Amino acid sequence: MPNTVNTDHFWMPFTANRQFKSRPRMLVSASGMYYKTDDGREILDGTAGLWCSNAGHCHPKIVAAIQKQAATMDFAPMFQMGHPLAFEAASALVSIAPEGLNRVFFCNDGSEAVDTALKIALAYHQVRGNGLRTRLIGRERGYHGVGFGGIAVGGIAGNRKNFGATLAGVDHLRHPLDISRNAFSRGLPEHGAEIADELEQRLLALHDPATVAAVIVEPLQGSTGVILPPKGYLQKLRAICDKHGILLIFDEVITGFGRLGASFAADYFGVVPDMICCAKGLTNAAVPMGAVIVRQDIHDAFMSASAENAIELAHGYTYTGHPLAAAAVIAAIDVYKGENLFDRAAAMAPYFEDAAHSLKGLPYVKDVRNLGLVCGIELEPIAGKPAARAFDVFLKCFWEQGVLIRTTGDIIALSPPLIIDKPQIDRVFGAIGDVLKAQH
Numbered sequence: 099m100p101n102t103v104n105t106d107h108f109w110m111p112f113t114a115n116r117q118f119k120s121r122p123r124m125l126v127s128a129s130g131m132y133y134k135t136d137d138g139r140e141i142l143d144g145t146a147g148l149w150c151s152n153a154g155h156c157h158p159k160i161v162a163a164i165q166k167q168a169a170t171m172d173f174a175p176m177f178q179m180g181h182p183l184a185f186e187a188a189s190a191l192v193s194i195a196p197e198g199l200n201r202v203f204f205c206n207d208g209s210e211a212v213d214t215a216l217k218i219a220l221a222y223h224q225v226r227g228n229g230l231r232t233r234l235i236g237r238e239r240g241y242h243g244v245g246f247g248g249i250a251v252g253g254i255a256g257n258r259k260n261f262g263a264t265l266a267g268v269d270h271l272r273h274p275l276d277i278s279r280n281a282f283s284r285g286l287p288e289h290g291a292e293i294a295d296e297l298e299q300r301l302l303a304l305h306d307p308a309t310v311a312a313v314i315v316e317p318l319q320g321s322t323g324v325i326l327p328p329k330g331y332l333q334k335l336r337a338i339c340d341k342h343g344i345l346l347i348f349d350e351v352i353t354g355f356g357r358l359g360a361s362f363a364a365d366y367f368g369v370v371p372d373m374i375c376c377a378k379g380l381t382n383a384a385v386p387m388g389a390v391i392v393r394q395d396i397h398d399a400f401m402s403a404s405a406e407n408a409i410e411l412a413h414g415y416t417y418t419g420h421p422l423a424a425a426a427v428i429a430a431i432d433v434y435k436g437e438n439l440f441d442r443a444a445a446m447a448p449y450f451e452d453a454a455h456s457l458k459g460l461p462y463v464k465d466v467r468n469l470g471l472v473c474g475i476e477l478e479p480i481a482g483k484p485a486a487r488a489f490d491v492f493l494k495c496f497w498e499q500g501v502l503i504r505t506t507g508d509i510i511a512l513s514p515p516l517i518i519d520k521p522q523i524d525r526v527f528g529a530i531g532d533v534l535k536a537q538h
């Protein structure tokens with residue numbers, strides 16, 4: 099039976115509220131690769147929820163860990179207090195993090211992880227007596243959540259325009275998407291590494307490098323339509339930051355926890371940043387949680403800059419290290435390791451790539467780009483109606499094909515749970531292909 103819930107009172111996020119409420123798309127349960135709707139239909143999840151349920155939905159081990167913790171201790175204050183699970187969760191996270199990144203600050207989501215990392219970067223330079231380094235550099239089409247810090251370094255006009263003058267002292271790199279040279283690339287694009295040189299040529303020339311605290315990028319830009327780093331691009335960013343004493347922050351809220359077939363994109367690319375922001379797959383999305391994983395000497399700079407009984411960093415949240423979230427982190431990382439899910443994603447990636455590129459040549463398909471278990475399919479927009487074509491494909495996939503996809507502008511973005519199998523991959527791309535052919 100369709101749900102008859104009153105939809106008036108909930109103001110939905112990033113949603114066309116009136117359109118949704120005119121024909122609600124309600125999900126009521128989930129298991130493994132599937133959601134179930136209120137009218138009893140199974141929906142194959144091509145997006146791991148929102149790039150987050152990497153081990154599939156309602157994994158029994160994660161469910162059990164949360165249930166046990168909810169009945170044992172629901173909450174514990176974390177300011178000047180502690181509980182063991184938060185420390186165990188930090189150690190579990192460090193066990194899969196790149197070497198040298200071994201101090202963890204917990205928060206509640208990706209937006210808070212970004213704001214936390216930006217604050218740590220600014221304060222780090224200050225505690226080392228370098229108060230000049232106050233500038234932050236993000237990137238066009240970057241998505242770093244919705245806090246004021248995140249929208250300032252982010253590069254999405256629509257997310258910024260209504261909210262005044264965000265942070266001062268922020269600048270942006272150009273994004274590296276270039277379909278004219280890289281359309282239908284399989285894996286990393288060949289062309290565009292030189293765009294990273296702009297950091298030095300333009301931005302640092304404009305703002306003396308000694309004024310820059312940090313550069314923040316998503317190694318692979320997900321939310322604005324799967325923008326891949328050209329070969330060598332991230333290595334160049336790392337080298338320029340090193341040369342000028344600038345911290346490099348990777349926002350791995352999407353790319354963390356196996357999405358590219360390695361623990362983090364940093365491992366996949368062999369480029370280690372100074373801090374990693376993560377969330378989503380951290381708990382397999384079963385409880386909200388975010389984290390910043392920090393290089394030890396950055397953490398240590400705070401410890402040595404103040405007296406032993408002083409609070410070294412004036413930052414934190416009521417729910418930092420929340421017991422239910424901490425239990426979920428430990429269980430999720432255990433599942434990722436125990437089921438070898440990151441290797442599984444790497445092994446499945448070539449099949450996923452072939453299936454994605456089988457859409458080449460179908461009506462309206464301008465580009466297909468992929469890496470690991472991520473794929474972007476860019477469509478020709480309908481003249482005068484940006485985003486309408488992709489949204490129509492989304493609706494038809496949902497209502498007619500029983501497949502959940504995600505769209506951003508006229509780009510379809512896919513990021514299935516890492517447990518997806520070959521027939522399910524065929525079904526996701528088959529559904530998109532059928533809808534595109536029918537639209538023609």
Ligand code: PLP
Nearest residue numbers: 207208209241242243349351352
């Ligand atoms: N950073 C990146 C790269 C993201 O993709 C997202 C969300 O999709 C965020 C930050 C924000 O995370 P949250 O929605 O958990 O605040």
